[in-house]
Amino acid sequence: MLPMRKLKIIIMQLKRICRRDFLFALIFVCGTSAVTAEITEARQAELLNLLRQDCGSCHGMTLKGGLGPALTPDALATKSGEMLVQTIIGGRPGTPMPPWAPFLSQEEAWWLVNILKEGTGVVAQP
């Protein structure tokens, strides 16, 4: 319990430093790998289920689009991660895209965006 918490604090501090002072490359490192480390495996499974099922109710379970647009790697290739995270956390007022802030942390939204951009959140169809 305690080491985990310490790790979290270290990561948070690292990220703060990253955001302020370092180069883009470093932001990338801090933004992805460090973040994954702080989301437990159990939580990752929950997030994947949320993505497929609850995001899927608008974006399609295979994320190829529905009422909301496709969230496939191709569709998101040219979109910035920051913007996508902002969309997930804050929603898009005036459209059905709801803000997920009550259910997702910034870190978790980043984790989802990385999954989306890599295309690893999509279930293979039998």
Place this chain on the structure above:
Amino acid sequence: MELRGTGDLAVVIERATGSVQILDTSSRTSIGQVKGLGDLSHASIVYSRDARYAYVFGRDGGLTKIDILEQKIVKRVIQSGNSIGGAISQDGRLLAVSNYTPGGVKVFNSSTLELIADIPAVGNNGLRSKVVGLVDAPGQQFVFSLYDAGEIWIVDFSDGKPEIRKFTDIGLLPYDGLISGNGRFYIAGLFGEDGLALLDLWNIQDGVKRILSDYGKGQRKMPVYKMPHLEGWAITDNYAFLPAVGRNTVLVVDRNTWKEVKQIPVHGQPIFVMSRPDGRQVWVNYAFPNNDTVEVIDTLTLEKMKTLKPGKAVLHMEFTPRGEHVWISARDNNWIKVFDTDTFEVLTTLPAKKPSGIFMSSRAHQTGL
């Protein structure tokens, strides 16, 4: 195969595995499974008029005809990139499918699945629109709404060829539609504004009217984590019951004047608001994160009378044709529960993989289903 009827059979969608199970609602058992149906997130089903074939409309644009007695796929076509639902004509010969991309409606011969008509949904604004709320209506008609364009279209096939009638400016972002059981009233729910759009098919010269346009007055609209479904028409002797968008409210409307009678505060944002076939109760399920709960409303007192917890992520409820039981799917528990609607006792729990919609074959004989 032993001779049997199909009148007590049902089909349940298994979202995650692209399969369906065939259920016997008399013995309350699963009697088979059919696989290979593609992406079934948000799938729906209509029945042939002999109630032997189920047509499954899949998310990936797949249209599959299943023989529920032989438990096999008879025919399967991929008819678009992304579809959302379908309807079967009054005479059972035409199948219409509504598509998101490319937005429009395609009409097929229900026995061969050959394409008969392709109707692109290009709105008054010149843009192609997603199609939602497709239903059948008496007189070989189909009615549907254009999500992006805010229009309602009627397509009439009574002369064999499609004749289209368009109603524009019906409201912002219609997200779904339903038709009353007698085929008279078509209602589209609006996402972009409060209220619903009402079309009286017995008086179409009157055009589309807005109803309940101020149901949210003075309240803050909450984010919507799942769009409500208008498919089940909850109409009783005096009232219609409708889900409010972005609010923990069921709207009660006088079905003669279409004026609001009451707002019933409920556990979450309603998804399905369905009346038991006799109209004595209305059952409601809810959007994420309140989707573990179902509430029952007494239609005489207009008060909640029962709260049930059928499981995690309750997606659908289907009544037996005469209403003694209701079948409820709970996606994240991978089960279907059958409740007695008088005692609220659980009669059976059946396993199913990420179950969503449950469709009883009695839909074969109901307008709008």
